[in-house]
Amino acid sequence: MTERAVGYVRVSSDQQLDGHSLSAQREEIRRYSELKGWELAGIYADEAASAYKDSLANRPQMTEMLNRVEPGMVVVVHSLDRLARNLRVQLDILARLGKQQVGFDSVTEQIDYATPQGRLILSMLGSFNEFFSGQLGMHVKKSQRQRAREGLPSGPVPFGYSSQDGSVPAIVPSERDAVAESFELRGRGSSYQSIADELNRLGFETRRGNPWSYEAVREMLANRFYCGFVIYDGEEYEGAHDALVSADLFLRVQTRRRERAPKARVGTAGALHGRAYCVRCERRLHVDRGYGKYQRGYQYYRERHRYECETRGRSVSSKKVDA
DSSP: OOOEEEEEEEEOTTOTTTTOOHHHHHHHHHHHHHHHTOEEEEEEEEESOOSSSOOGGGOHHHHHHHHHOOTTOEEEESSHHHHOSSHHHHHHHHHHHHHTTOEEEETTTOOOTTSHHHHHHHHHHHHHHHHHHHHHHHHHHHHHHHHHHTTOOSSOOOTTEEOSTTOOOEEOHHHHHHHHHHHHHHHTTOOHHHHHHHHHHTTOOOTTSOOOOHHHHHHHTTOGGGGTEEEETTEEEEOSSOOSSOHHHHHHHHHHHHHTSOOOOSSOOOTTTTTOBOTTTOOBOEEEEEEOSSOEEEEEEEOSOTTTSTTOSOEEEHHHHHO
16 A cells, blocks of 8 residues: 655745745655655645744644644655754654654655654754754844944835845835825824825835734834834944934924823733733734723733734733733
């Protein structure tokens, strides 16, 4: 009876051009399965998913594969680091496959996980992969901090600017007036929503291609990038780009924001207020309050920058986080 196999492929956002593309991984898995005489039942793919700090909950295709594989099948990956670079995550996946009586094979390493020697080598390789990923993360942070010191942004530039190949961001002429007018309108008392409506009426979209919203405008008007600064890891550096907004106008908008901030109606701020950050984009989480049918005055942490982060404004109860 022909053994059945399923493939798993993964690329992270910063590795799509390093020879690990999804199509390349798929092709290698197909060839390897044919060589082994296995029937390839399908290939699961997680795109832009970090295998170092990601949990299985954030890798939907991996989770679906683990739920669908049957005893006697074999899971095939291009290389072990496509499965996971974090040793704990890697061992958790392999242990679950073992309990399900599912085999595992790698095109590159070609190690039989069923033998004691194979399990030992897999653990050693997992440790090396985790070490390499950790070292890579340190070098990336060092590089991004150096860019900030040179006045260059370490991530996407906001609406009103464009940047090619990591160069100094340039002002987009068609968006310049829209940014300046948005700050002026807010300084004169216009609401975030009315500014969003005006930007949408003029046909502008956010950098993610979405319509402008209350929260997107609120984020834009609090971004000191428009004053000529870049921020990395909580530190501010003088940017190499031209400012779009004067320091006086920016301060006036922020002062109005503080004066009109809603006052807490119940309870105290969360225990981690001002100290909790999003694991995806590393921005600070805010504490908001909501009012439900059966529960009044509960608190939750929320990302208000949902159009700049893949989590898109996800929130979580402060009780869980603080506990």
